[in-house]
Amino acid sequence: MAIEISKVSKNGSALNVEWSDGEKSNFHFMWLRDNCPTAHDKDSRHRMFNILEVSTSIEPKTCKINNFVMIYLNSLKIFL
16 A cells, blocks of 8 residues: 555644654755755756755745645745
């Protein structure tokens, strides 16, 4: 049986994810920004931005569940 995301909710400065097997995960918005696929060059894996210049008050504009979670964090799309 494949484990899927059953619920996503914002909690302060983090995103709570509930999985179909009952497990729960918590992803801090700064961690999501830092680990976004667009944060690094696809070939060199060089970081494309300075994490120290990112506002500590970032938060998703929207979150929705498809076969994955798509998060719009400022102008970025982040997938879980």
